[in-house]
Amino acid sequence: MELRMREGYEGTGPGAITPDGCAVELYARLPVGDEPDIIAAAVPEGARILELGSGVGRMTHALLERGFEVTAVDESAEMLERVRGARTICSPIEGLDLGETFDVVLLASFLVHVGDVEVRRGMLRACVRHLAKGGCVLIQREGEDYHTNVPRERVDPAGFTVRIVSSEPVGDGVDSVRAEYVFPDATWTQTFRARPLTRQQFEEALGEAGLRVDRYLTADRVWVRAVPVTGG
The missing domain is CATH 2.20.25 (N-terminal domain of TfIIb)
Incomplete structure (x- = not known):
């Protein structure tokens, strides 16, 4: 079944294109950067990780290699076909309710900047819903000049x-x-x-979902460790 492209989203190039404009073959080619090391340094060894928006598994595979147990969630079945070694679940993030919790919930790929505010709220609620007591949410933000330093x-x-x-x-x-x-x-x-978010707007969005910044993990504040306001 061919899924309809979302309004305002488009992708071109060889192979399958997901409704948000992502090319499966492209993401299968892109190398993973230092993200897995940033994540590994911020969470307990062997933690159970719920990776929201895993795509083809670039970070999934690197995290598995570091000894983590990963459940990979993506709304594209064609993306998930490329994931190896992890449990996979095909679902939109904002509606996810697995009835279980994880040590770490990972929301990378700048998903917190989704244009639709209600979708963002749903994503952050899904993070909280799946978080075990004492756990943390790791979020990847856009760089502060992402929208201004162009081209x-x-x-x-x-x-x-x-x-x-x-x-x-x-x-x-x-x-x-x-x-x-x-x-x-x-x-x-x-x-x-x-949707560009200032640091204050980002922290307010977290607060609305019952989260707070525990610490920024990188000097550019792109990677964030968040915990429940109540302390989990």
Whole structure:
């Protein structure tokens, strides 16, 4: 069954494209960065991790290699087909209710910046709903110049180029972002919507869901460790 592309989202390039414009083959090619090391340093060894928005498993596989038990959730069955070694669940994040809890809930890929405020609220509630007592939520934010330092590009050591071509306001505090990924043998594009959040707006969104910042894990405050306001 072919899923309809979401309004304001588009993807081009070889292979399957998910409703939010992500190309499955592209994400299967992208290398994992230092994110797994940041996560591993912030949580207990061997923790049970619920990874929300796992995609093809770039971080999933790296976390498994570090001895974590990972449940990978994504709304794209074609993405999850690429995940190996982890339990997988095909579901939208905001409606997820597994009836169980985890030591760590991971919300990466800038998902907290989704344009739809109600979807963001649902995602953060899902994080809290699945968090074990004493557990933490790890969230990846956009860099503070993500929407202003455009156009920009980065040449990856693996031999491809990532470009953020534009970020244009479309109303209600939301921007339309266009990205390009250029490989020697193929090019993919993705257009998606994102809501810039100042540090204060981000922390207020957490508070609304019953979370607070425990600490920022990186100097640029992109990675955040959050815990329940009540202390879990």
